[in-house]
Amino acid sequence: QSALTQPASVSGSPGQSITLSCTGTSSDVGGYNYVSWYRQYPGKAPKLMIYEVSNRPSGVSNRFSGSKSGHTASLTISGLQAEDEADYYCSSYTSSNALYVLFGGGTKVTVL
């Protein structure tokens, strides 16, 4: 099963906004509003940042927002801070495999 497609890296300066993309198909991202985003610092476990396309769990900064258009989901980080430098993974429900979910390959965010 192919993974969702994410850019390998995205960078931005402090205070800027950046957008990470996550592209799938009609069997996953395009077909369901069940996209999640995770942040992972080196050597640490992933943390849920966005669920069901645009919902933030309690405690997640409102600088993080999610959206979807067609087969592509997006995570926008506003007011970029040094602490945002991490790997970000998207995930989506899928009707195409028994595990019902797919991961993207991850995007490395660098704060310049």
Add this chain to the structure above:
Amino acid sequence: EVQLLESGGDLIQPGGSLRLSCAASGFTFSSSAMRWVRQAPGKGLEWVSLISGGGGSTDYADSVKGRFTISRDNSKNTLYLQMNSLRADDTALYYCAKVSCRADSCLDSWGQGTLVTVSS
């Protein structure tokens, strides 16, 4: 507070077996589906297996199907992953995670991971 604590990772020879455990606390364990997710060194996240809250439904990634078995003991609030016929490409940090959201589509809590190294 939800806590997930994995254990059981080790250095193991190819062809060997290992059982991972994940002790859960801070939530109603029997009501939550659980997943194992792994991450090879320097690589991305990979789904491994899923089990329903009652344990009656399980699924596996093609890469581990027939070799790994997921199970749970709800009386002990513990999740397991029995890993047989281990191969070098099973080397990874293994996380257990609590399933949440609609369609069980997200993981809202993760353990710190346990390292499995398959090498002769």
